[in-house]
Amino acid sequence: MDFDRYDRIRAVxxxxxxxxxxxxxxxxxxxxxxxxxxxxxxxxxxKDLAVRGAPAIGIAAAWGVVLAARQGEPLDAxxxxxxxxxxxxxNLMWALDRMKARIAAGADAAALERxxxxxxxxDLAANRHMGELGAALIAPHSxxxxxxxxxxxxxxxxxxxxxxxxxxxxxGRIAQVYAGETRPWQQGARLTxxxxxxxxxxxxxxxxxxxxxxxxxxxVQWVIVGADRIAANGDTANKIGTYQLAIAARHHGxxxxxxxxxxxxxxxxxxxxxxEIELRDATELLAVAGRRTVVEGAEAWxxxxxxxxxxxxxxxxxxxxxxxxxxxxxxxxxxGR
Amino acid sequence: MDFDRYDRIRAVxxxxxxxxxxxxxxxxxxxxxxxxxxxxxxxxxxKDLAVRGAPAIGIAAAWGVVLAARQGEPLDAxxxxxxxxxxxxxNLMWALDRMKARIAAGADAAALERxxxxxxxxDLAANRHMGELGAALIAPHSxxxxxxxxxxxxxxxxxxxxxxxxxxxxxGRIAQVYAGETRPWQQGARLTxxxxxxxxxxxxxxxxxxxxxxxxxxxVQWVIVGADRIAANGDTANKIGTYQLAIAARHHGxxxxxxxxxxxxxxxxxxxxxxEIELRDATELLAVAGRRTVVEGAEAWxxxxxxxxxxxxxxxxxxxxxxxxxxxxxxxxxxGR
Numbered sequence: 277m278d279f280d281r282y283d284r285i286r287a288v289x290x291x292x293x294x295x296x297x298x299x300x301x302x303x304x305x306x307x308x309x310x311x312x313x314x315x316x317x318x319x320x321x322x323k324d325l326a327v328r329g330a331p332a333i334g335i336a337a338a339w340g341v342v343l344a345a346r347q348g349e350p351l352d353a354x355x356x357x358x359x360x361x362x363x364x365x366x367n368l369m370w371a372l373d374r375m376k377a378r379i380a381a382g383a384d385a386a387a388l389e390r391x392x393x394x395x396x397x398x399d400l401a402a403n404r405h406m407g408e409l410g411a412a413l414i415a416p417h418s419x420x421x422x423x424x425x426x427x428x429x430x431x432x433x434x435x436x437x438x439x440x441x442x443x444x445x446x447x448g449r450i451a452q453v454y455a456g457e458t459r460p461w462q463q464g465a466r467l468t469x470x471x472x473x474x475x476x477x478x479x480x481x482x483x484x485x486x487x488x489x490x491x492x493x494x495x496v497q498w499v500i501v502g503a504d505r506i507a508a509n510g511d512t513a514n515k516i517g518t519y520q521l522a523i524a525a526r527h528h529g530x531x532x533x534x535x536x537x538x539x540x541x542x543x544x545x546x547x548x549x550x551x552e553i554e555l556r557d558a559t560e561l562l563a564v565a566g567r568r569t570v571v572e573g574a575e576a577w578x579x580x581x582x583x584x585x586x587x588x589x590x591x592x593x594x595x596x597x598x599x600x601x602x603x604x605x606x607x608x609x610x611x612g613r
Numbered sequence: 614m615d616f617d618r619y620d621r622i623r624a625v626x627x628x629x630x631x632x633x634x635x636x637x638x639x640x641x642x643x644x645x646x647x648x649x650x651x652x653x654x655x656x657x658x659x660k661d662l663a664v665r666g667a668p669a670i671g672i673a674a675a676w677g678v679v680l681a682a683r684q685g686e687p688l689d690a691x692x693x694x695x696x697x698x699x700x701x702x703x704n705l706m707w708a709l710d711r712m713k714a715r716i717a718a719g720a721d722a723a724a725l726e727r728x729x730x731x732x733x734x735x736d737l738a739a740n741r742h743m744g745e746l747g748a749a750l751i752a753p754h755s756x757x758x759x760x761x762x763x764x765x766x767x768x769x770x771x772x773x774x775x776x777x778x779x780x781x782x783x784x785g786r787i788a789q790v791y792a793g794e795t796r797p798w799q800q801g802a803r804l805t806x807x808x809x810x811x812x813x814x815x816x817x818x819x820x821x822x823x824x825x826x827x828x829x830x831x832x833v834q835w836v837i838v839g840a841d842r843i844a845a846n847g848d849t850a851n852k853i854g855t856y857q858l859a860i861a862a863r864h865h866g867x868x869x870x871x872x873x874x875x876x877x878x879x880x881x882x883x884x885x886x887x888x889e890i891e892l893r894d895a896t897e898l899l900a901v902a903g904r905r906t907v908v909e910g911a912e913a914w915x916x917x918x919x920x921x922x923x924x925x926x927x928x929x930x931x932x933x934x935x936x937x938x939x940x941x942x943x944x945x946x947x948x949g950r
Contacts, residue, residue: 304908454914457898459796459820462906465898470908481898481913483796485821485854489890489919492856517822519829523864524857553826561794561802561818564901569799571641571807576818577791582826 279404282442282475285428288327288335290393293346295339299326300429304470315344315354322361322368325461329430330504331399331537333362334371338392341375345385355379364513364554364581366505370539371395399432402537402595403439410440410500410535410593414449418497421454421487424515425467426502426535436502436535438471440593445477453479454496456487458515460560460578484517491528499525503536508611510586510602511548516579522588531590538594541611548583556580616741619779619812622765625664625672627730630683632676636663637766641807652681652691659698659705662798666767667841668736668874670699671708675729678712682722692716701850701891701918703842707876708732736769739874739932740776747777747837747872747930751786755834758791758824761852762804763839763872773839773872775808777930782814790816791833793824795852797897797915821854828865836862840873845948847923847939848885853916859925868927875931878948885920893917 287298295312301324302308310326312318318340321327327336337358344354355372362368378391414420420441427438434442444450453472458464465481472479482490490496499521505513512518512534525532545551558576563569570576586602599606624635632649638661639645647663649655655677658664664673674695681691696709715728751757757778764775771779781787790809795801802818809816819827827833836858842850849855849871862869882888895913900906907913923939936943 305905456822457796459794459822465907469911473908473910479912481895481907481911483821483853483898483915485793485796485857486914486916486919488857488860489853489916490914492919516820516826520822520825520857520861523825523861527860527864558818561820568642570802570818571810573810574806574818575816577823577827578820579823579826582823582829 279434282446283428283434285471285474286433287429288332288396288432290339295336295343297321297327297336298429300328300467301326303466313343314347315340315349315358318343319357319361329425330365330367330502330540331431331436332429333365334367334539335396335399335432337361337368338371338375338395341372342385342388342392345388351379362554363552364504366542367539396432399537400434403431403434403436405595406436406535406593407434407439407443409598410533411443411447411449413533413591413598414444414498416449417451418449419452419454419495420444420450420498420500421456421490421496421521422468423456423464423501423518423521424458425463427468427471429467429471430502436537437500438468440500440533440535442475451478452495453477454482454490455479456482456484456517458517459484463515487521488524491524491530496530498531498533500533500535503534503540504581505545505551506534506536506541506592507545507547507551508543508607509547509604510589510592510599510607512584512589513548513551513553513581514584516582519582519584522584526588532588533591533593534589535593538596538611541594543611548585551583553579553581616771619783620765620771622808622811623770624766625669625733625769627676632673632680634658634664634673635766637665637804638663640803650680651684652677652686652695655680656694656698666762667702667704667839667877668768668773669766670702671704671876672733672736672769674698674705675708675712675732678709679722679725679729682725688716699891700889701841703879704876733769736874737771740768740771740773742932743773743872743930744771744776744780746935747870748780748784748786750870750928750935751781751835753786754788755786756789756791756832757781757787757835757837758793758827758833758858759805760793760801760838760855760858761795762800764805764808766804766808767839773874774837775805777837777870777872779812788815789832790814791819791827792816793819793821793854795854796821800852824858825861828861828867833867835868835870837870837872840871840877841918842882842888843871843873843878843929844882844884844888845880845944846884846941847926847929847936847944849921849926850885850888850890850918851921853919856919856921859921863925869925870928870930871926872930875933875948878931880948885922888920890916890918
């Protein structure tokens, strides 16, 4: 498959002595890079959403540990600081646990650098493999709907759900892509459309609330999304709105696919009930581009993730393989120790 | 019931020789009024969404006919021009048909003015009556979710769905209101929150895609929406996203109420399949507040209404009464000739 045509964006770049991050808050208007020379700067970039997407957060955090080691900072403190940057993305914890294990084994800065590079390289390889696995589930000439951004910007490259879409387009299985805006942060409008237009993939933006009307029209056969955490029973935490799409998909007989590296699977979390949902500041809903759009005195409720029950998921795609109609047993067989 | 406390906004005001419209594009930042001295100006205000909301559009159009009559314009041309301003709202056609019948009966400008005033007064009375009918369906201390703006701004006053919410709050049946943003035009964020905050009603804004997560939390017992057209079988066209809320409500056992004056019922339209859905310009999704937010070259699909099948509706409330679980038979009994 012609991967390279669809894999030209790298948003997290190690520069030998510092980390370069493409500032995702400014896209698509501006491509500005942030240079991080310390773990504290990486932590801030994660908190501020300059870098976002569960796999990309994990990779950036691993490089944050490398920066701390190079500067002789206390590594326990760096790990704790990075771990607290975002609560929902389990890849963050997973990447930091990998770094912590190397630290415990006595790794020096050079060895930690190799570990961070391995995490990044493995993520890209996993995405390309998932792309093939996921695309194989899709009938030729299908329409698909995606949510949020799960592409090269959210990962080491190629993407998770957007990787499946890239592979599906490359192989002629996907003829038309629809992307939901993904309020309030507009990841679909700003980031996914930027990636799709750059790659010349036929794509249309929709309001998040137009998804059911679209499904009713028969134009989409699959909803394809990423994940921030997958519990041991297959329940999946992802960007707010994912759960609503899963309900609508089931209502219309549209299939629903979750694509994520196995590092997103958290077998220590029994079900979605146990996943902490991050609430972000109400101002994200009360202002647009810094301009107040809602009357003064108004309140807002701004959960940024939700949980899609396994029962609404037709396929979970990881680099280890595909689980159709996930059950705790199938999850245990693939991801248990 | 203490209506007056919750009925202080008048967005469509006849001034004796011209029509004043509160420009809904500028709220909540600015309360600017538009003075219309001709039917053409009223038509433009409807097209530009300066006045919006199905009942308010119908009322404004009726005054547009009065302006044409006062200026001695050909009334057939004025009727045709106003009729073409928005395709989905049936109240527009209904109000113009009422004016047309008076014209056919030989009414002069003064008689047409009385007819337009009657349309406006009847709408306000209908809203107050619907408020009582709809609120009576709601158990005490309920939470409700609404979509778009159906309040005083969208009607002669008090509102349809928002009128039920006002009556429910006044009578202690509703303890908490949630309002969806309503992308792309943000009627919920800009207009409904403005009305609710002005009235001191406990309200929280949510992203449209957070509705299912909210319903799962058990915080809402009813979704309450307006309508742009109700077909003879109860299928209801309303703001894009309404259909998605109805699917989610049914999935969670949350009740779904449609509130609209009987002028919204179109017995000549057999079902939702026959309702024309207005597509608006893609730029509404590609820019926010005049600032491009999506990469150049991107396409968008921007339907602004959708159809909720009668099977997903628990109650249709009009000033003629309540139809629970609407059927063609029940619709015919209440609205047939």
